[in-house]
């Protein structure tokens with residue numbers, strides 16, 4: 001996880017460095033493990049796998065950092081960008097699709113192919129997004145696998161989690177998971193009800209990652225997990241996040257069983273002990289939004 005830019009050092013120089021900073025990339029590159037790198041600093045994390053076959057990119061961040069992401073990829077490899085994977089449809093993960101895809105080339109001479117679950121282009125069509133952003137290489141099964149840059153890559157679909165089209169990407173040789181927004185280290189889970197997300201699917205996704213991840217005992221290594229937002233984690237971080245969600249879900253289930261309304265549940269503050277760590281304050285990732293999403297899923301539309 002070695003930092004390869006000096007953004008933090010430069011930021012420490014303060015106002016005098018502003019003209020220099022203006023020209024500096026917002027994207028910082030970290031080596032995660034094996035063939036896999038993390039590009040951080042955009043609207044979402046971007047994972048890049050490089051090797052003799054070329055480049056594979058998981059998510060592309062927001063449109064505003066697309067050129068900076070592309071430049072960062074080019075510092076890792078000047079090989080062809082062959083494949084892209086979208087973990088889900090949200091714009092903060094897919095806004096750079098057009099730029100990155102058009103900079104790449106498949107063996108047939110087309111822009112780099114974007115792989116995703118079939119719910120992803122469906123959402124993009126609904127939102128009138130340009131066709132150049134759509135993943136056209138889609139699947140509808142629980143799992144897909146393929147081989148690239150000397151290692152097996154597994155894509156696991158988790159319906160009704162963060163959205164309806166979430167996939168987790170596992171690089172088996174490098175032993176790195178790219179979790180999309182089914183694991184974030186910054187805030188409470190974002191359960192997007194408008195995209196058919198739900199708490200049960202969210203927990204299923206984390207349990208799937210825990211089935212895959214293996215910790216290293218008394219040594220460096222083990223499985224690393226790249227979250228959709230935040231810092232690189234390992235199995236222990238995913239366990240902590242999963243346990244927090246399960247505990248809050250169980251508290252809210254108990255309250256629902258007692259006949260409490262959403263307002264009653266909010267007033268009882270079922271997330272109180274976790275709020276200092278995870279509450280985003282307001283909007284997505286806030287305690288309020290998390291409680292409401294869990295409540296509505298379990299009390300009104302859930303599959304419990």
Ligand SMILES: [Zn+2]
Pocket residue numbers: 088090093162181
């Ligand atoms: Zn998202």
